[in-house]
Amino acid sequence: MDPVRNPFAPGAGRRPRELAGRQAIVEDARVAIERAMLCKPSRSQIFLGLRGVGKTVLLNTVEHMATERGHLTSSIEAPENKSLGEQLLPRIHQVLRKLSIIENAKGKTFDAMRALKSFAAAFRLEYGDMTISVDPEVGVADSGDLENDLPELFVRVGDAAKAAGKAWTLLIDEIQYLSEKDFAALIASLHKTSQKDLPVLFFGAGLPQVAALSGDAKSYSERLFHFPEVGALSDKDAIAAIRQPILDEGAMIDNDALAEIILKTRGYPYFLQEWGHQTWNLASDNKITLKDTQQAEATTLARLDQGFFKVRFNRLTPKEREYVIAMAQLGNGPYRSSDIADALGETPQSLGPRRAQIISKGMIYSPSHGDVAFTVPMFNEYLLRNLANLS
Ligand SMILES: Nc1ncnc2c1ncn2[C@@H]1O[C@H](COP(=O)(O)OP(=O)(O)OP(=O)(O)O)[C@@H](O)[C@H]1O
Ligand SMILES: [Mg+2]
Incomplete structure (x- = not known):
């Protein structure tokens, strides 16, 4: 559809057309x-x-x-x-x-x-x-x-x-x-x-x-x-975040296409904007279908990898990169510090300063004692997807 009318706004601090769930x-x-x-x-x-x-x-x-x-x-x-x-x-x-x-x-x-x-x-x-x-x-x-x-x-x-x-x-x-x-x-x-x-x-x-x-x-x-918690949107709010801007522009989206976007983004606002943006541009008809969202996946992920994720990864030193890649290879977080140490063949104590440094860069945080998790949603998936080009 006409990119000029694209109602989605991926980008730091950019006001979304529909401020859903807040x-x-x-x-x-x-x-x-x-x-x-x-x-x-x-x-x-x-x-x-x-x-x-x-x-x-x-x-x-x-x-x-x-x-x-x-x-x-x-x-x-x-x-x-x-x-x-x-x-x-x-x-x-x-x-x-x-x-x-x-x-x-x-x-x-x-x-x-x-x-x-x-x-x-x-x-x-x-x-x-x-x-x-x-x-x-x-x-x-x-x-x-x-x-x-x-x-x-x-x-x-x-x-x-x-x-x-x-x-x-x-x-x-x-x-x-x-x-x-x-x-x-x-x-x-x-x-x-x-x-x-x-x-x-x-x-x-x-x-x-x-x-x-x-x-x-x-x-x-x-x-x-x-301390209001700002998290991923519920399914209902995530649907509104995608559907409403489309309707406002006089277009439509099929329910199965919506469901696919919610599944892929898990309701995270930045991802919703990027998926919405790319899918809109790719759709040839006034009505977005599941096929459109499936076709938009490759471009959307490439955009997220190059923009949202990579700027964060680039701020890490080679040693810090090794640490976060070891985290990602353990599956979904949170991760025990001792498990990461085992994976790297070190002790949690010797890795303490490195861990602290990555925390101070805002890349990981400690949700509970002895655990760490990524501050960037789905960062583990990004790392695994790009492993060959990162290390
Ligand atoms: N409630 C919402 N509904 C739909 N989209 C939203 C909502 N809130 C934010 N967005 C979209 O999400 C993206 C990220 O928003 P924002 O930059 O405010 O996040 P942030 O939490 O400040 O991120 P960071 O920690 O990286 O600074 C923007 O593209 C914005 O338009
Ligand atoms: Mg911000």
Whole structure:
């Protein structure tokens, strides 16, 4: 069918035509956002899930919803090599500049700007092309201890937002890449603003290991955050994700073709988009049939292998590749660390650092003690399919 009208959107963070199966999460976020505007307590949320399940799409949806309801928003993707303070500085500056033109908030915004200047000086943060034309406030956010200073800064920003009749929503993607220190300071900051009923809200997204990380960072994080799980779609939702966009374009799809796509993708959103996209392009008629989906399989898998899977694999060193290939050869996960060690002829202890390194790259995680699993759905199948070209 006409590729110009193709309604599917495989790609990181790309909003799908039909955001299937996430109504409850979106509704919870809406309530939290509206409560924050009223300075009522509302819990921050961290979306947890594997690669390609739609976490970034959800964060974007939430950001849009927050903006529409009067929040100022700051959105960050946690990188592996930049500190949280460095990333926050220009964004908080931008929020304060927007607040500074609101008459009722001028005084509080001025205070927050001074705290920001102290904070930047204490952590020797680069300003880039912005200037902060106020004097720092001595004794506020300038101790050099992040877990003390970041909460003070957040409180000042929350005070300014409140005075303006607004709220501030911070969104951080790929939260597993935050350092433990940054994460602890972030949690302490959100704890502080929530104790003071300030209109500050946080939405994060990350791989499943984040729940454990945040537990380590601060014991009260369980009470501070909701951790909505973002997973594969149920059959009903996966069907909607494929069928609805097709119907909206005035085309149709046979039930057995739908069933085939659900079977092959196991309801994982990224795979659904890619299968939908390729099948649409291949179908010659306005009605997609089982034959079309079967014919689309080779192209779809090639696209997934070259795009979605390979970029992840390429980030591993040769030794790390050996490790994940040994995992895949053991079948479907989760995998016992000792079984992987046996397969490689080593001990779990000697493989410990390698395993930790692959976890820190976000390629595998530990669902329970002594076990590891891939963070990328069906990664074992990808590895086995391409074994000859990988090692
Ligand atoms: N609820 C949904 N229904 C249908 N398609 C979806 C849904 N959520 C996400 N998608 C599609 O899945 C793909 C992946 O989405 P997204 O990039 O948000 O995933 P992610 O969880 O952030 O992945 P990663 O961990 O790799 O960053 C996109 O093409 C998006 O359009
Ligand atoms: Mg993402």
